[in-house]
Amino acid sequence: MHTITVKNIPTEIYQKLKQSAESSHRSINKEIIACIEQGVGSQKMDADIILSRARKLRSKTASFKISDKEITSAKNAGRL
Numbered sequence: 001m002h003t004i005t006v007k008n009i010p011t012e013i014y015q016k017l018k019q020s021a022e023s024s025h026r027s028i029n030k031e032i033i034a035c036i037e038q039g040v041g042s043q044k045m046d047a048d049i050i051l052s053r054a055r056k057l058r059s060k061t062a063s064f065k066i067s068d069k070e071i072t073s074a075k076n077a078g079r080l
Contacts, residue, residue, distance in 0.1 A: 006032075 009017075021031035 017031055017035075018028060021028045024031060024034070026034065
């Protein structure tokens with residue numbers, strides 16, 4: 001098992017977490033683990049879906065040609 005320390009949790013978030021833990025009959029630690037599992041578990045990514053979205057975006061932007069000079073200028077904007 002690993003240990004993580006979380007610092008500077010806003011009071012309002014801590015209170016919500018505490019209430020959720022109480023209503024679920026869990027400790028705050030177990031409630032935090034449940035929240036992390038839910039957050040990480042819902043992030044499953046399917047490579048085919050990602051590629052499909054990328055291809056759709058590419059087809060929508062294919063007519064917009066940007067030169068290297070324009071890209072460099074945009075990157076350098078505001079760096080002065």
